[in-house]
Amino acid sequence: MSRKMDRRGFLKALPFIPTATIDEIKSPTERNEDIIRPPYSTCETDFSxxxxCSGSCIEACEEKILYRLKDGSPHIVYSDKGCTFCKKxxxxxxxxxxSVENPERINVQVRIDISKCMAWNGTMCFSCKEPCIDNAIKFEGIFKxxxxxxxxxxxxxxxxxxxxGAVQVFPLKRGDNEEAV
Structure with missing residues (x-):
């Protein structure tokens, strides 16, 4: 018996393959604006x-969203998963x-591009709200x-x-208001 798989099912069945090797990723000083650091750090954390290090944080990550840059420091690549804040x-x-003494949050600002958002453009869609473990997405009625x-x-x-692709994430940088996440 043959079962058909839709396109979304096919893409989810593929293993996650990072788009760049470690050698292709520039050091944090060259592209600091693109780097999303793991939780339990702050914008002032010194990753030198x-x-x-042997990369123990990368190995400990249950969701496998941590990767190393050329300088050995960890950064997040959101694949089909997110961070559960397991502290590992x-x-x-x-x-x-x-350090678990640092905030249990990732220093990013998450935004919705309303020009791309299906709900903002009249289509009923709750795709972003359903997986939100923090209940951080509210709807104005059934849209917006x-x-x-x-x-x-x-x-x-x-x-x-x-x-x-309307939900976007922007890393906060040193000097940004960390409460603006």
């Missing part, structure tokens, strides 16, 4: 000790760069989803379920 990355950090910045932890579960 990561060069001496911080607990395994050999040099205490990641909005992210509640004071509730959103930047977990990333809403990013890849959006059929139109």
């Amino acid at each position: 000790a990561c060069a001496e 990355c911080a607990e395994s950090c050999e040099f205490e760069v990641l 989803p909005q992210i509640l910045p004071d509730v959103c932890t930047g977990c990333g579960f809403c990013l890849n379920v959006c059929p139109s």
Whole structure:
């Protein structure tokens, strides 16, 4: 008996393949605006000790969303998963760069591009709200989803379920207001 698979099912069945190898990723000083750091760090966290590390935080990540840059420091690549804030990355950090004493949030701002959002453009869609573990997405009626910045932890579960790519994440940089997530 042959079962047909739709396109979404086929794409989800493929293993996640990063779009760049570690050698292709530039150092944090060259592309700091693109780097999403793991939770249990702040915008001021010094990742220089990561060069001496074996990458224990990457190995400990249950969701397999942590990767290493050329300098050894960890960053997040949201694939089809997000961060569950299990603390294992911080607990395994050999040099205490990641610490459970730091906030349980990822230093990003998550936004909805209303020009791409199906709900903002009249189609009933709740794709981003359903996987949100923080209930950080509210709808004005059945349309117009909005992210509640004071509730959103930047977990990333809403990013890849959006059929139109309207949910976007922007790393906060040193000097940005961390409460603006």
